[in-house]
Structures are given as C-alpha cells and as structure tokens.
Amino acid sequence: MAVTDQVAGEGGGKPLMSIGMRRMINHAAIFLTLIALWEFGSRIGWLDPLFYPRPTAILESFWRIYVTQANVWHHLYVSLGLVFIGFAAGSILGVGLGALVGFNPVVRRFLQPYVIVLEATPRIAVAPLLIAALGFGAPPKIAIIMLVCFFAPFINTLSGVVNVNEEKLELFRSMGASKMQTLRKLVLPEAVPVIMAGERLALTAALSGVLVAEFILRDQGIGALILTYTRNLNMASAFACIFTLTIIGFLIFKGMEVLDHRIAFWNHSDATDRMSEKRARAWGNLTGGRNV
Amino acid sequence: MLMETSEIAPAETAGIAPGAPIVHGTNVGKTFAGGSVVALEGATFDIAKGEFVSLVGPSGCGKSTLLRLISGLIDLSSGQMSVHGDPVKGPRTDVGMMFQKATLLEWRTAIENVLLPTELNGTITAKDKRHAAELLELVGLKDFMFSYPSQLSGGMQQRVALARLLQTGADVLLLDEPFGALDEFTREHLNVELMRIVAEFGATTIFVTHNITEAIFLADRVGVMTPRPGRLAAMVPVNFPRPRELSLQTTPEFNVLVEQVRNTLGSH
Ligand SMILES: Nc1ncnc2c1ncn2[C@@H]1O[C@H](COP(=O)(O)OP(=O)(O)OP(=O)(O)O)[C@@H](O)[C@H]1O
Numbered sequence: 001m002a003v004t005d006q007v008a009g010e011g012g013g014k015p016l017m018s019i020g021m022r023r024m025i026n027h028a029a030i031f032l033t034l035i036a037l038w039e040f041g042s043r044i045g046w047l048d049p050l051f052y053p054r055p056t057a058i059l060e061s062f063w064r065i066y067v068t069q070a071n072v073w074h075h076l077y078v079s080l081g082l083v084f085i086g087f088a089a090g091s092i093l094g095v096g097l098g099a100l101v102g103f104n105p106v107v108r109r110f111l112q113p114y115v116i117v118l119e120a121t122p123r124i125a126v127a128p129l130l131i132a133a134l135g136f137g138a139p140p141k142i143a144i145i146m147l148v149c150f151f152a153p154f155i156n157t158l159s160g161v162v163n164v165n166e167e168k169l170e171l172f173r174s175m176g177a178s179k180m181q182t183l184r185k186l187v188l189p190e191a192v193p194v195i196m197a198g199e200r201l202a203l204t205a206a207l208s209g210v211l212v213a214e215f216i217l218r219d220q221g222i223g224a225l226i227l228t229y230t231r232n233l234n235m236a237s238a239f240a241c242i243f244t245l246t247i248i249g250f251l252i253f254k255g256m257e258v259l260d261h262r263i264a265f266w267n268h269s270d271a272t273d274r275m276s277e278k279r280a281r282a283w284g285n286l287t288g289g290r291n292v
Numbered sequence: 293m294l295m296e297t298s299e300i301a302p303a304e305t306a307g308i309a310p311g312a313p314i315v316h317g318t319n320v321g322k323t324f325a326g327g328s329v330v331a332l333e334g335a336t337f338d339i340a341k342g343e344f345v346s347l348v349g350p351s352g353c354g355k356s357t358l359l360r361l362i363s364g365l366i367d368l369s370s371g372q373m374s375v376h377g378d379p380v381k382g383p384r385t386d387v388g389m390m391f392q393k394a395t396l397l398e399w400r401t402a403i404e405n406v407l408l409p410t411e412l413n414g415t416i417t418a419k420d421k422r423h424a425a426e427l428l429e430l431v432g433l434k435d436f437m438f439s440y441p442s443q444l445s446g447g448m449q450q451r452v453a454l455a456r457l458l459q460t461g462a463d464v465l466l467l468d469e470p471f472g473a474l475d476e477f478t479r480e481h482l483n484v485e486l487m488r489i490v491a492e493f494g495a496t497t498i499f500v501t502h503n504i505t506e507a508i509f510l511a512d513r514v515g516v517m518t519p520r521p522g523r524l525a526a527m528v529p530v531n532f533p534r535p536r537e538l539s540l541q542t543t544p545e546f547n548v549l550v551e552q553v554r555n556t557l558g559s560h
C-alpha cells in the first residue's frame with residue numbers, strides 16, 4: 001500500500017508508524033480481545049466448555065496432535081494426497097472435455113441438456129452412490145473429489161473456448177492460420193484466465209470433497225479424525241483440526257493466486273510489467289531460429 | 293465492359309486506374325440470410341498498383357462487406373473478383389487486413405504480436421525479428437517493443453496492428469476504419485503516418501471510413517457508397533499532389549471535393 005504510507009505523514013515531521021502498520025495493530029488488538037473474551041467466557045461458564053473449548057485448550061491440542069502424539073501428520077498426508085490426485089484427475093478431465101465439447105458444436109448441442117441437469121444437481125449428493133459402487137479405501141474418495149472438481153473447470157473451459165473474440169478469429173483466418181494454429185495460439189491462451197478461475201474453484205471444492213468422503217467412510221484422513229474427536233467429545237482437538245484446514249484453505253487460495261499471476265499474467269498489471277521487463281532482457285541475445 | 297445498367301455508371305466513368313489493375317471486381321454482389329439481406333450489389337471497380345482508395349458511406353452500406361469479399365474472408369454471391377489476376381477464393385497471403393479494434397493478443401509483447409503472421413507461416417528467423425523490430429520503429433514504437441497490449445494506449449495498439457499488417461508482406465492492404473475508435477488528434481496524426489508508410493511500401497490500400505474529410509485527404513480516389521442496397525455509387529478522383537499536409541483540408545479545392553462527395557451521398 002504505497003499510497004497509505006504517505007497519508008500518515010501529514011501533521012508535520014516523520015510519521016511514527018504507517019497507516020498499514022497501525023491497521024495491523026488494530027486488527028491484532030481486536031483479535032486478541034475476542035480470544036480473551038472466549039477464554040474468559042469459557043472459564044466462567046458463559047460458554048459451555050464441552051462444545052466451545054478454551055483457546056488455551058485448543059493450543060494444547062495443537063501441541064499434542066502435531067508434536068507429542070504427532071498423529072495428525074498421517075491423516076493430513078492421506079487427505080492431501082487424495083485432494084491432489086482427485087483435483088488433478090478431475091480438473092484435467094474437466095478442461096479436456098470442456099475444450100472438446102467447446103470445439104465441437106454438434107457434441108455441444110447434444111450434451112447441453114445433460115450438462116444443465118448435472119449442473120443443477122448437487123454433486124455431493126452422489127457421494128454415497130459412489131461409495132456403494134466403489135467400496136472402501138481410496139478409489140471412492142478419489143471419485144468423489146473428481147466429481148466435485150470436474151464441473152468448474154469443465155464449464156469454464158467450455159465457455160472460454162466458445163466465447164473466443166470473433167474479430168481475433170477473423171484476424172487469424174485472414175492470416176491463413178490453420179485450425180490447429182488457431183487453437184494453440186488463440187483459443188486456448190485466450191481461455192487461460194477463465195480456466196484458471198475454474199481451477200481455483202475446483203481446488204477449494206476438492207478440500208470439501210475429501211472431508212465429505214472421509215465423513216462417510218470414517219476410515220482415515222483429517223475428516224475422519226475430526227469425526228472421531230467430536231464423537232469422543234474432544235472438541236479442542238477437533239477445533240485444532242478445523243483450524244489446520246483453515247490454514248490449508250488459505251494457503252491454497254494464496255497459492256492459486258500466485259499461480260494465476262504467473263500463468264494469466266496479462267490480467268494483472270503488476271505481473272504484466274514484470275513479464276515485459278523479462279521479455280526485454282531475453283531479447284538481448286537476438287539469436288536466430290528460436291520461436292519468440 | 294458489358295455493363296448493362298446505369299447504376300454503376302459513375303464508377304465506370306470516374307477514370308481508369310493509372311497503373312495495372314491489382315484488385316478487380318465486376319458486378320460484385322453479396323447477400324446474407326439466404327438472399328433476404330442485400331449487403332452489396334453490382335460493385336464494379338479496378339484498383340491500380342500502389343493506389344490509395346478510400347471507401348466512404350453511411351453505416352450499413354456494405355463497406356466492410358466489400359473489404360471482407362476482397363480479403364476472401366467471405367464468398368461472393370454474384371459477380372467476379374480477382375487480386376493480382378487470380379480469382380479470390382479465400383484468405384491469401386498477398387492481402388492483409390486491419391480492423392477497427394487492434395485485435396492484439398494480450399499475452400504477447402508488441403514485437404511478438406508483430407511476428408505472429410511470420411510464425412503462422414513457419415519458423416521465425418533472426419532476420420524476421422530484425423524486420424519486425426524495424427517495422428515497430430517505423431510506426432514509432434521503438435521503445436515499446438516489449439510492452440504488452442494492456443500497457444499501450446489505443447493509438448499505440450493500432451500502430452502495433454499496422455506493423456503486424458506490414459509484417460505479413462501483403463501488398464494489398466485492407467483497412468476497416470482502423471483509427472475509428474481513436475480521438476481526433478491521434479487519428480489525424482496516424483492518418484498522416486499511414487500515408488507516408490504505405491507510400492514507402494508501395495502498397496495498394498483500401499481504407500474504409502465514415503469521415504468524408506479523412507477519406508479525401510488520404511486517397512487517390514474516393515469510392516462513395518450508398519445503402520439499401522449497398523452500392524458503389526461513384527469513384528471520385530482526388531488529384532492533390534503528395535506528400536500532403538493537414539492544411540490541405542482547409543483549401544477551397546478540397547472543399548469542392550467534400551461537397552461533391554456529400555452530394556453523391558445525398559442524392560441516393
Ligand atoms: N454476417 C452477416 N449476416 C447478415 N447480415 C449481414 C452480415 N454482415 C453484414 N450484414 C448486413 O449487410 C449490410 C452491410 O453491412 P456492412 O457491415 O458491410 O456495412 P458497413 O458499411 O461496413 O457499416 P458500418 O459503417 O456500420 O461498419 C448491413 O445491412 C448488415 O446488417
């Protein structure tokens with residue numbers, strides 16, 4: 001926040017601290033007050049400590065499940081592994097089929113009603129059926145994650161491919177571009193930002209998907225762990241698991257944002273500026289033959 | 293010629309092109325929607341090598357349709373048309389087109405956009421790169437070779453599009469209101485540069501515009517088009533010497549031509 005840094009300086013002399021800094025301190029103060037209220041309320045019995053464990057108890061649980069007992073790692077590993085596999089498979093399938101359907105008007109017209117019906121159905125409702133069909137273990141879980149990951153990339157890729165700028169298509173035609181060239185150099189790159197938006201939704205959905213699968217199957221994974229802890233009324237540990245997921249969700253969000261800045265850089269002015277400088281430097285060695 | 297009616301007579305009598313005809317059309321017509329929309333009817337014209345022809349007329353009179361027919365983007369409904377003596381059957385490398393929107397690829401730098409036509413035709417050599425860089429310099433964008441479209445103003449984007457058009461190597465340039473979306477100052481400036489550049493390349497140019505002054509200022513001949521159905525009503529020769537200055541537009545002779553074009557437009 002370059003601008004806000006300046007404002008604090010008004011009133012003469014050097015600013016004691018920037019507005020950004022002051023804001024952060026305010027946030028921290030409010031947060032700590034809330035936590036203190038929670039702790040206090042839980043201790044004096046305003047909040048039922050059975051269901052709303054004290055923050056200090058949650059901290060203790062964090063320590064236990066990560067360090068002393070260290071049992072959460074295995075479950076995290078299992079869950080995140082499934083998220084990764086299911087997301088990769090589901091979103092690749094989504095992008096691939098989306099592109100295929102997008103390029104093919106006949107297939108598109110034929111599939112349209114099915115897509116609408118499937119889109120209106122909450123995908124997660126199908127989860128028990130998948131488990132019944134695929135049994136226990138990883139396969140039904142991966143299938144569920146794929147199911148919840150598939151649609152956003154599919155729909156977004158489809159619309160990205162269908163809504164290519166008409167004028168650019170005409171330009172490519174006037175330059176004698178082949179179908180394949182138009183696809184590779186125009187249609188797909190132009191669809192990248194909207195595909196990325198779909199991937200973002202898909203990855204978030206994958207996290208929910210694995211939890212639902214684990215809630216139903218109750219075997220292992222972070223979802224099964226939360227279930228076990230709540231059934232044993234160990235709410236502090238359940239909260240520690242939930243906050244772990246908060247952090248993972250946040251990291252996923254940030255990670256996708258970074259990825260989007262890299263891949264669809266032209267949609268972000270700061271990333272575009274950086275890329276432009278990079279291209280200028282790369283041009284320095286003006287060598288032959290290579291594609292620009 | 294075997295023209296039967298008087299509809300296209302003015303175009304016929306408006307002077308034979310000075311050089312060898314590069315673009316030739318006989319009774320060119322185009323209908324859409326199964327024949328119910330007549331976009332263009334009975335256009336007959338000859339355009340000489342290196343000639344600059346402006347097409348002017350109200351919205352819907354078939355200017356873009358005529359350009360798209362010449363470029364081979366759409367097929368004729370009637371008549372004949374040839375470029376360099378070959379009948380037009382589809383898009384071809386000796387004809388290049390530029391649109392009102394710059395239609396640059398946002399994920400490519402200016403120079404990568406200019407190199408696009410070369411890339412579509414094969415691999416890019418160091419020579420191609422140098423050529424593209426020279427073209428960007430020619431259109432005044434030497435310092436913006438590595439800028440992305442989003443970092444460029446509308447006028448600069450159109451300059452990149454012009455450089456890209458020149459990079460195709462086409463010697464027939466079709467420009468469909470290329471600067472129509474720009475402010476008047478930028479447009480006048482770019483018009484002057486366009487004249488200089490196409491003269492330097494010896495390119496045959498067809499330039500579509502809504503603006504009568506601009507049409508006359510740029511052209512060797514002005515094709516006046518009228519709507520419902522779209523027709524090429526007249527070809528008005530413009531004989532001012534080149535290079536032309538902007539001050540030409542305020543001379544009485546210039547205004548006589550403006551009146552003449554306006555009357556042709558109005559009488560239909
Ligand atoms: N693909 C199409 N399908 C149906 N009608 C069309 C099509 N293209 C053009 N037309 C019609 O043909 C006529 C001429 O259109 P054209 O775009 O050539 O006009 P124009 O002179 O370029 O107009 P403008 O100045 O607005 O660009 C218009 O009535 C238009 O509606």
Ligand SMILES: [Mg+2]
Binds near residue numbers: 356
């Ligand atoms: Mg038009």
